[in-house]
Amino acid sequence: QVQLVESGGGLVQAGGSLRLSCAASGRTISRYVMGWFRQALGKEREFVAAINWSGASIYSADSVKGRFTISRDNAKNTVYLQMNSLKPEDTAVYFCGATRSDSAYDSSRYDYWGQGTQVTVSP
Secondary structure: OOEEEEEOOEEEEOOOOEEEEEEEEOOOOOOOEEEEEEEOOOOOOEEEEEEOOOOOOEEEOOOOOOOEEEEEEOOOOEEEEEEOOOOHHHOEEEEEEEEOOOOOOOHHHOOEEOOOEEEEEEO
8 A cells, every 4th residue: 555645735825836845755756656646626636747667758738748747756755746837727726646657647546646736826
């Protein structure tokens, strides 16, 4: 079992930055693809970014390319999401997940999820 705990969310003005962290425990995540998803109020969960076990392959949604950066530190069993140039439409609960599947974009293929952290971007 893998337990995931997100942190770093909060309220920020448009144009600002936040850095989300996802700390894993229970098992090393070094062989998992790790992903960030988000879910806005009344909407479905959507893919944001993912990173393979080595960090050599990174996938990002078009809506966040050039603004968000995913990274991981396997020694610390932690994944990060650096979010810059935030927009009001980025407001959502952000979840991190872990999967052994190659389908990084598909939330149904994830084995473990955190409880989420709220990000609110004011105009």
